[in-house]
Amino acid sequence: MHWPFCAAKCPYCDFNSHVHRGPFDEDAYIESYLTEINQTAQLVPDRTVRSIFFGGGTPSLMQPQSVEKIINAISTKWQLSNDVEITLEANPTSVEADKFQAIRLAGVNRVSLGVQSLRTEPLAALGRLHSVDDAIKAVELAQSIFDRVSYDLIYARPNQTLDEWRQELTQALNLARDHISLYALTIESGTRYYDLFRAGKLKMPDGELSAQFYELTQEICESFGLPAYEISNHAMPGEESRHNLTYWQYGEYAGIGPGAHGRLLIDGKRHATSTERMPFKWDEYVSKKGDGFVEFDALTAGEQGDEYLLMGLRLKTGISPIRFEALAGQKLKQQQVDHLTEIGFVQILEDGNLRVTDKGWPVLDAVVADLAA
Known part of the structure; x- marks a missing residue:
């Protein structure tokens, strides 16, 4: 809200x-x-x-x-x-x-x-x-x-x-x-x-x-x-x-109000939603058509994989490579994982999750970009 x-x-x-x-x-x-x-x-x-x-x-x-x-x-x-x-x-x-x-x-x-x-x-x-x-x-x-x-x-x-x-x-x-x-x-x-x-x-x-x-x-x-x-x-x-x-766990949420973002699962497909940012213009949109949506797009597998990386790697618990593959339709690139592991920026946990280390967190954006490349 x-x-x-x-x-x-x-x-x-x-x-x-x-x-x-x-x-x-x-x-x-x-x-x-x-x-x-x-x-x-x-x-x-x-x-x-x-x-x-x-x-x-x-x-x-x-x-x-x-x-x-x-x-x-x-x-x-x-x-x-x-x-x-x-x-x-x-x-x-x-x-x-x-x-x-x-x-x-x-x-x-x-x-x-x-x-x-x-x-x-x-x-x-x-x-x-x-x-x-x-x-x-x-x-x-x-x-x-x-x-x-x-x-x-x-x-x-x-x-x-x-x-x-x-x-x-x-x-x-x-x-x-x-x-x-x-x-x-x-x-x-x-x-x-x-x-x-x-x-x-x-x-x-x-x-x-x-x-x-x-x-x-x-x-x-x-x-x-x-x-x-x-x-x-x-x-x-x-x-x-x-x-x-x-x-951060890439769940489903509705965004209500001016400039709100959402991720909705509709007919098995994840949709990105966003509403009009200007408050009174949003109000006009809602009055005319029942919502303020200016974006309502089904995400591709690649986009979902990138979003999962971007959000999930912020967490200490990291991401599931299995879930990444299910969302993105491809596995994480092992070469990048190996390189980032070697320099101490990521690690594999006992549950199989991939997480960014304390050393890697200050350069999180670069780690995500490398894995998503």
């Missing part, structure tokens, strides 16, 4: 998020979500929903009754599993934190908080609207209300030192409970940070320092009992994000 609106656009963010000013009829807008849910359910009926993820944008800006309407609509079109995971992304401002109890009553049982830093100056540089105190209070409040809580931090920031990150991450892990997401800052085209970087006004860590940041992150998280299960996500065993595992 993609909610595209934010209170402000962060300078590093290339997500499909928009700042809307002026009157807004949220109730009418939510009706388009309900319509698109209904249309999608007709394409893929008789499914069990194991997770719902409200992402953004900033879905905590929604009214709790809007969240409840969407959850109720999903439950009427598909069956929810008994242990369904329902996550909502939230920013830790006091205004949004005030909604936590109502959001829990609406059916959300897990929140993911966009903290991003526990230091004042980096928060301002990252364009965040909350303070460090707001963040700590929001995490503690969320932990008292929701079954499961995660939050995000960004590291390898401009001018950040390893010692500064060690101290900040240690504080963060003392505050965390069972899951945390840690993202190395990347410069994405189309963002304010990209313009500053191109102009030489933003100094980023070089490759060697970036690798040291990554290694330090793994070391500290493992010492706290939250090892990485995916390249940027850490959890106690059993507390992994079930929703994100669906992506």
Whole structure:
């Protein structure tokens, strides 16, 4: 469930998020979500929903009754599993934190908080609207209300030192409970940070320092009992994000809302779907034809194999070569596997899965490209 609106656009963010000013009829807008849910359910009926993820944008800006309407609509079109995971992304401002109890009553049982830093100056540089105190209070409040809580931090920031990150991450892990997401800052085209970087006004860590940041992150998280299960996500065993595992394990999921992506199995074929990115244009599409799809394509075997590599190799558990062959219609190229094994970037696990090693994770994109070549 993609909610595209934010209170402000962060300078590093290339997500499909928009700042809307002026009157807004949220109730009418939510009706388009309900319509698109209904249309999608007709394409893929008789499914069990194991997770719902409200992402953004900033879905905590929604009214709790809007969240409840969407959850109720999903439950009427598909069956929810008994242990369904329902996550909502939230920013830790006091205004949004005030909604936590109502959001829990609406059916959300897990929140993911966009903290991003526990230091004042980096928060301002990252364009965040909350303070460090707001963040700590929001995490503690969320932990008292929701079954499961995660939050995000960004590291390898401009001018950040390893010692500064060690101290900040240690504080963060003392505050965390069972899951945390840690993202190395990347410069994405189309963002304010990209313009500053191109102009030489933003100094980023070089490759060697970036690798040291990554290694330090793994070391500290493992010492706290939250090892990485995916390249940027850490959890106690059993507390992994079930929703994100669906992506990384190349499962089936529906994308609802502006700019949402999906992978749907229809008549035995995997289809890639995406919806119109602009919020009010998406709304017009839904009003006219029942959905906002701008892409609805059956994927070739080769495309499925490449996607499985791209997603699955992010996981500590790796990919199944047998499943790759079933999806791609061909085996992994043994020559590439042997070469990457020899230089220590991949390994074969006891269950037969192929995984990227800790040494290979910092150059994951290159490993995937080599295997997909």
